[in-house]
Amino acid sequence: MNRNDRSIVGFVMVGHAMVHLYELSIPILMTIWLLEFSVTAALLGTAVAVGYGLFGVGALPGGLLVDRYGSRWLIAVCLGGMGLSFLALRFAEGIVGVTVAISLWGLSASVYHPAGLTLISNGVEARGRGFAYHGMAGNVGIAGGPLLTAILLLFFEWRLVTVLLAVPALLAAVVGLTAEFDPTAAIEGETVETGPTSIPEFFTDTRRIFTLGFLFVFAIVSLNGLYYRGMLTFLPDLLGEFLLSTVGEVRPGIFDPDSPLAETFDAAQYLYAGLLTVGIGGQYLGGRLTDWVEPDRGIIGMLCCLTAIAIGFVPAVRSGLWGLLAVSALLGFTLFAMQPLTQATIAKYSLPDSRGLSFGYTYLAIFGIGALGAAIVGTVRTYGSTSAVFLALAGFSTAAALLAVILVTRYEPNS
Template identity: 60%
Template structure:
């Protein structure tokens, strides 16, 4: 009886799944630790939110822009070496961050991080699709690990900052990449086991010879892919990316303006101790908001099997627009309402991800699925990175309430586009 029939993962499946799980968690640990560090950089280097937001947007933008070439390289050279290069590059960039003397060094380090991190998603997802026979289980564990990094990366960073200087903390954050590399070096797996098990006929997985082999082929595949429905779906992905990055990048700093001094009220530390000075309750609320996102991912994923994805997108985007408009009034009303609106923001923000991922699958042909997700990550992380610069600029020229009102435009447009997709989009 095969593993597919028995429902169990074989040794190769487990080895690959373990590799991509730890690598995926590391990528998002770094991604979401950056906003925590930004709170310190704003003071340490006396930069404006507009300047720092632009610097971070460049790094985050490269995180998305590198997805397309990374996908081509994964098809040509295999995934294992590319993921190793990704991990090494991210670790090295955080070493450089620890030595930063100003905004220029921070920008360079974040650019290096973005280039390295951009490799992961095309290479990691390709590895699962070609090497793991129990693909559904592999993708599920992969997603859970990513959520773990998203939720606990900021928490770990915030806790470390209680005890150590931020420069040392960035150095300590290199350790997850080192651990992941050590696992990869000792792990043994076959990258193409699933393709051979399928007789090489799986269009989604590929056979190591898939994808465009020339610029002309790439352009032709792109032209075929971008139907009206897929184009609208990509614009929906962009609205998600702009709101996601725009909201989360400065959220720790924004929350710090609304959070009461919990440490002083509860007498957690000696008021004159260094720990009391470093303790920032907003960082922990931020981490908690991201943990709630794990529930949003689960619910959003379940809904994709039960309702049309366009309907789900309209409902979730609409909810996010309302939450964005109510965020500041709720935060100003007190701690309880701040906690409630933060939970709602985290839930709906991450419920969007499985919904738009399923939508992309429905509006792209199976043979171009890898290319379609390359464009998806370009839209989410590449174009979406502009959200950080937009938020930084809005914080400079208007109030926090005005900033959130401006950000609400992205999910509002996303909801309208989802209606258009529902009415006029045609699936392949």
């Protein structure tokens, strides 16, 4: 990596980590808000869902803004907005205040993925390595957000915790505005125009983006989003059942069996956090693979691995604790190794001057359409068996793999 690459990658790594740190800190804070504001789980869940919904829906207009105004300013606005949203939580006096603050977070965070991924695609010459480090930073936020928030809550009142969490993002926004880098260094010589400035131009750009090749990419990332959200939403609960069936109730010997710490200890949550942490290595491998193989070919192999893991998960659990640990680690590694390959494929099948809008559409698919994965898997879990849950997940990845084969064998980028 050259100096420009390192400057860009450092900037987006901080942004990516912050987005997911805040995303995963909110559920921890919810346990406090349920008591603080005396609201039902349904009401609080609905309030928080507004912010999470905006996180996905806002990706498309975020992509438009990226093409129009550039990534640097949008990422800085994202970081500043997220920091301000957590400062606003400090002053929330009820469910309305929480809803407003979390909605501000969702709107702010929604522009990050189109902006950050466009900046890597257009500015980083070592693109594969850039995607790898970017993804690893996201996993640090995913795994570290709940842990950091829980630790801070051990020592400080929750309102002070939200202020402490806000500080890094606000500082990063200021530093990002002063950092020196060329956001188009990787596409020198290519014509890059600003994004659409009117509704007709937006539809024109959309028609230009949605070539047959990109349409297949859109369908592939939608199915992968269904697998991702469906798997991770119910996995903590499933891991709890699997641990209970393999080793019984787990209580660490360092706690007094009658202590509150022993009562609140949940081994499944720690296994889940470990799975997310293993994903850091997967992100690195996936990013490096984009330097060694064509990313659209790479996702075929990765999707086949995800199918095999889903089909083999329950049989592996039946083999005992070591089988559960092994298949969980393999899932975490492969699930996140898929992400850099997906991002590089989106870049491959999009035009430089419309990358923001392209990533906006695809992340609307991943977070928007993908959110249905939780509903689908939840329905299967309610009315079917555990094996049926994993077979449904395998169906998502299998369909995506078949579409990826068609993409590779029939279509060229932008055709």
